[in-house]
Each structure stands twice: as structure tokens, then as C-alpha cells.
Amino acid sequence: DAGITQSPRHKVTETGTPVTLRCHQTENHRYMYWYRQDPGHGLRLIHYSYGVKDTDKGEVSDGYSVSRSKTEDFLLTLESATSSQTSVYFCATAGLGQDTGELFFGEGSRLTVL
Amino acid sequence: SQQGEEDPQALSIQEGENATMNCSYKTSINNLQWYRQNSGRGLVHLILIRSNEREKHSGRLRVTLDTSKKSSSLLITASRAADTASYFCAFILTGGGNKLTFGTGTQLKVEL
Numbered sequence: 312d313a314g315i316t317q318s319p320r321h322k323v324t325e326t327g328t329p330v331t332l333r334c335h336q337t338e339n340h341r342y343m344y345w346y347r348q349d350p351g352h353g354l355r356l357i358h359y360s361y362g363v364k365d366t367d368k369g370e371v372s373d374g375y376s377v378s379r380s381k382t383e384d385f386l387l388t389l390e391s392a393t394s395s396q397t398s399v400y401f402c403a404t405a406g407l408g409q410d411t412g413e414l415f416f417g418e419g420s421r422l423t424v425l
Numbered sequence: 426s427q428q429g430e431e432d433p434q435a436l437s438i439q440e441g442e443n444a445t446m447n448c449s450y451k452t453s454i455n456n457l458q459w460y461r462q463n464s465g466r467g468l469v470h471l472i473l474i475r476s477n478e479r480e481k482h483s484g485r486l487r488v489t490l491d492t493s494k495k496s497s498s499l500l501i502t503a504s505r506a507a508d509t510a511s512y513f514c515a516f517i518l519t520g521g522g523n524k525l526t527f528g529t530g531t532q533l534k535v536e537l
Contacts, residue, residue, distance in 0.1 A: 315467075342523055344525075346527075351529065352529065353429070353513060353527040353528055353529040353530050354468070354513070354515075354527040355527070356524055356525070356526070359523065359524060361523060369524060370526075401467060401468070403467075403468075405523070413458065413470035413473065414458075414460075414468070414470060414515075414525060415470075416467030416468045416469070417467050418466060418467050419465075419466070419467055
């Protein structure tokens with residue numbers, strides 16, 4: 312299994328508070344992604360990174376920011392959490408880019424915003 | 426907007442039967458992948474088929490791709506209770522860089 316660790320695995324927070332989710336990988340993969348999973352929507356891409364300090368927006372990036380200061384870490388920040396951001400968040404990595412290979416997923420972080 | 430959809434949304438079969446799941450997408454793609462997700466876990470890659478391929482096999486899995494109909498199917502033969510999971514198709518839209526778009530998923534339940 313690819314070494315992808317997400318933290319925290321579960322978090323309950325209140326509307327308006329900042330939240331940071333961390334993804335740590337030991338595979339030295341170039342590409343890292345943050346998805347959210349909601350019933351009826353499958354997985355939707357929030358942001359992704361194609362290298363250290365190189366990031367781009369995905370389909371549902373509003374209300375989220377990311378940072379990647381090291382190859383192994385990709386942080387997802389909710390500056391001011393809202394109830395609509397209650398979801399399960401998945402980090403994924405790819406060594407060669409999605410066009411040429413598979414994604415490796417973490418176990419997910421369940422976030423509840425009250 | 427959702428670029429890919431799968432049907433059926435849910436499928437219940439008996440062990441030993443075959444399970445077929447379908448994925449449709451709206452625009453041209455570079456490749457299509459299938460993933461599996463056990464309850465409460467992350468997704469696991471199953472198989473990748475390129476836009477110039479029509480069929481691919483891996484163990485008990487058979488994937489087809491029809492780019493003219495913008496659709497793909499995943500067949501699991503001789504299903505087992507351990508195959509119970511959600512299955513997702515995912516694809517790169519042409520010109521989509523390295524962004525993988527996922528379908529809505531099929532929940533498969535294999536009963537003993």
C-alpha cells in the first residue's frame with residue numbers, strides 16, 4: 312500500500328472556525344490531490360498540486376485553499392468552515408500524473424461542521 | 426457539473442453471479458479508470474483503459490470502452506461476497522491536464 316496518511320481522521324468543528332487537513336505521503340509522488348466525497352456526487356476535485364509550491368484549482372475550490380511547501384505534505388485549509396463543507400475529504404497522489412497511471416488514496420478525513 | 430454518471434446506482438446479486446456496471450461521460454477523454462471503495466475506506470485502483478483500446482481484462486475484471494457512445498462497462502465475473510463495495514469510473518477529459526473526474530458510483534452488494 313502507498314504510504315498516504317491523512318490527519319485528522321475525524322473532526323467536528325463549528326461554523327466560522329478555520330480547519331486544516333493534512334496529507335502526508337512517503338512515496339515521493341509528484342502529484343497530490345484533494346477530493347471531497349458527498350452522497351450522490353461521487354468524488355469532486357477541490358485542488359491539486361503538480362509540484363512543490365505549484366497548485367491549481369479543481370471543480371469545487373471556493374472556500375478552500377491549499378499549500379505544498381514540501382513534496383511529502385499537502386495541506387487543505389478551510390478559512391471559515393461552513394455547514395456545506397461537511398464531507399469526507401480524500402487525499403490522493405500520483406507519481407506519473409493521472410493520464411499515465413493510477414491514483415493512490417488516503418483513508419479519508421471526515422469533517423462535520425455544526 | 427457532474428461529467429460522469431454510472432448505472433445502476435445500486436446492484437444486489439448472489440455470489441457466483443456476474444455484475445455489470447456502466448459509466449457514461451459527456452465529452453472526449455484520454456483514458457478511463459475504474460476504482461473500488463470499501464465502506465469507510467479510500468479508493469483503490471482496479472484497471473485503466475486508454476481511449477484507443479476497446480477491451481481490457483484483469484483477473485475476474487473485464488472493462489470495455491466505446492468512445493463513440495461515450496460509455497464504459499465493468500464486468501466482475503463469478504462475484505464473491507468480498508466484492509461488496511462501491512465502484513467508480515474516473516477519466517481525464519481531453520485537455521484536462523492531470524485532473525481525474527469521477528462518476529457517481531455503483532454500490533454493489535454480493536450476497537451469500
